[in-house]
Amino acid sequence: MQTEPEFLKGGGECGAITRSVDWAVTPLGSVAGWPSALRITLSTVLHSGFPMLLFWGPKHICFYNDAYRPSLGNEGKHPDAIGKPAEVVWPETWHIMEPNFRKILSTGEAQWNEDRYLPIYRNGKLENVYWTYSTSAVKNDEGQIEGLLVVCTETTSKVLNQKKLEENNEWLQMALDAAEMGTWDLNLATNTIQASELTKKLFGLPPDKEADLMLALNNVLEGDRNRVVEAIKRAIYQGEKYDVNYTVVIQDGLERMVNAKGKLYYTSDGSANRFAGIVQDVTDEVIVKRQQQQLASLVENSGDAMAIYGLDGRVMYVNDSCSKLIGLADKADASRLMYNDFYSLAEFKKVAPQLRYALQTLGKWSGNSALRHFITGEDIPCYIHVIKITDPHTGKIVAHGMSARDMRPEIEASQALQDSRERLALSLEAANMGTFDWLLAENRLTWDARCRQLFGIEDGKDVTYASTFLNGLHPDDRAATEAEVVKAFSTNSDGSYTARYRTVSPKGEFLYWVDAAGQAYFDEARKPIRLVGTVIDVTDEVNAQQEIAEREARFRLLSNVVGQMVWVADTSRQLIYLNKSGYNYTGLTDAELDIDSWQRLIHPDDKDEYLKHWQNLLVTGDEMQFEHRLRKKNGEYRWFLTRISAHKDGKQVWVNSSTDIQLIKESEEKKNDFFQMASHELKTPVTSVKAYSQFLQKQFEKRQDKAASGMLQKMNSQISKLEVLINDLLDINRIESGKMRFNEDHFHLNDLAKEVVEEVQRTTDKHIHLTLAPMEDTLVWGDHYRIGQVLTNLLSNAIKYSPGSNKVEVKIWLENEHVHCCVSDFGIGIPYEQQEHLFNRFYRVTGQNTDTFPGLGLGLYISAEIMKRQNGSIQVKSQPQVGSDFCFSLPLFKK
């Protein structure tokens, strides 16, 4: 037994094992021969409380201390490992150790490994073990590396704990990710946030950077931001629970609704250092919730009645429409119903089998049925859908849904439609209208019976556009009608179609004049697809129009052929018609066709009187008749007789006809001149005859030859009558030619009456009884001679027409500022119906006795004309066989 070297003393169990090894059989040789580096290093290892290993020599002979011993476990390398080469001891990890050893041997540099996985065979099995260790080179006195010192700690439990923690974290993260939850961790000291990717995504934060609180808050919807800040403050300063919902706006404007929860974390000294928690995107949830609400609201407010009932038939839900439709007083009552309560017994018997079958085979049922009104018991016709409601997860049928549409309005509407169709048909029939319908795509033309009749086509025979329609048109109308159809189909048309054409039979005989009206319809591409319309027989109308047109043409021809100028004016004073003669004479242009332009052509001397007549026409509507001169286009004036009358033929018009009377006027002038001359020439011989006969009468009276003087007296009275006749003719002539002149002055009618009566009395045996006005003031203004002529005339008539009476009365009186004078006789009188004509020219009372009274019938006409021109009036009152009163009156002259 060798003495134990000093350096091997102690060292516990491992020291003892080291000492017990028979080193001489090892590559290291006996202990005594060991180099000092080995001795010193081994001594350090064996006495160290820190786990150490030493590998020495080229074979890396192993040494280790008690501190390391536990790492080898039981039923393993210990105690045999000491003194054995490393390759033998650690075969399981030699492939890791050997390269490391070689590297250190070659470089001499130490190696540091932390938590390095180096499995080891111990406790009867290969165990996964982690180490933190340092391997450094041990050099001999010559400076050569001879050993490797490994200082190590087994960190397996630490590593495994850490691994477990990491795994836990990972699991948590996975759970959070799966729940779409992000995590965040606010460091209160730095205000920076550590956030999970999801959180960063939710807040739109940069993925690979730490974010700060401000940046995160910036992305909170402005309206929510204060609320969030306040919640954070309350959580941090007052330790309140942090649980808020808010909206985050990510850069692209996308809004996400989130729910964030968090809490405050404290350090061991009790101060808060972290505020951390989770954030969850609840957008979809909110949306789904909203959608559900909307859907519920939709169902609740749907116009259709809806109900849900369970598989047992118990009603679970009815919407408002449903409870209204079936007359439920309270929606809650629905829960007491069974689904068959919706139907009357009879209806249910009818519906139930269909319902059951359809639900089993198709899973749904639709059909017409009737729901029962709970109060009235009325069957309400409905279109009903019933569907199966399945659980979305299990796919199991959980309930039935029913929706029902009240068909009453539709039934009414379709009834109304039917009615209106019938009415349309009736009105078409009443209007004798036919219809056509042309579907272009199918080139199908449909004509009703009336339409066929108008084209002479039998019922049932096919009709086409080209062969039936176009061929059925009169050849002269074909092109124009086809153009109308093309027009209706043109892209810029509103699709309306109107045409008038003649239809002809297949033999070409004229059938009808037809008015067609229709509407073209187009598809989205503006391609015509249909032309629908009506046709109506207008043959009579067209014939009538043609007749009217012919008449009109005849009228125009006529109005142009007659020499008269004709125009028609409307209330806007426009001449809406002027005939050719009118244009030719006046030279008026189309721009001057108005009443004013026409009136400018009237001679200035005639215009005032013309306008008086025109005004009278406008006011009274009475026809106007007036002679005037009218300027010709060459400036010459000619006389016209114009008649204008008002007509109301739809609208108010005035019709003017102006007849050229220039020649008549001229010949009248000539006639008047002739009359003037003739009467003058007549007067001359009358003058001398009268003078001779009066002179003769005088001579015979002187000689007392009564027979001769008597005859001459009679001759003189006949000469006087001749004189009166000549004067009457002259007066007529003057009146007609407007040349009667009045020498006006004021005089007393009383005085005039005295003179006239005195003069007339001399020529008659009848007593003229004169009654003057009681007052002397009978002053009038007028022609003394002419008014005397009137009184003379009335007296002559009174005497002449009262052969059976010997009395004539003249009475003068004042009344209403007028002086009245009446001449009354008691003679033959005048029948009433003739009285109004008495003052007409050449009028003579007819009757049994009247032929015996001579006269030209001019006296009363002249008297009336004189009175008219003296602002007086003249009237007659008469009774046959009783007598006549002829009265005239003149305005009292005011000084």
Next chain:
Amino acid sequence: MKKKIYVADDDPSILEVCAMVLEDEGYEVETSPDGRSIQHRHDDLPNMVFLDIMMSGTSGDDICRSIKNNADTKDIPVVLISANRNIQDIACSCGADAILPKPFDIDKLIALAEKYA
């Protein structure tokens, strides 16, 4: 000495009958078919003049004017005779003293002669 009356008329019958009537009344009557002879007369003047207005070649109102413009004859009364209805106006315009419309009663002729001659 008889009073002298000058009568002008282009109708010889009227001249004749007027002369007969007036001479029968005791006047001296000078007749003229045109009245020219009374114009520019300075002696042998008539007491009055009857003038027809329309005479062949002359007009009574012109002659009346020349009578009234002649200092020697201007005071001789002139009576215009005419079938013209406007005799009154013509008489006024030429200064005649009276008128006698045709046909006239010879009493009126005599009355006028008595008044003016």
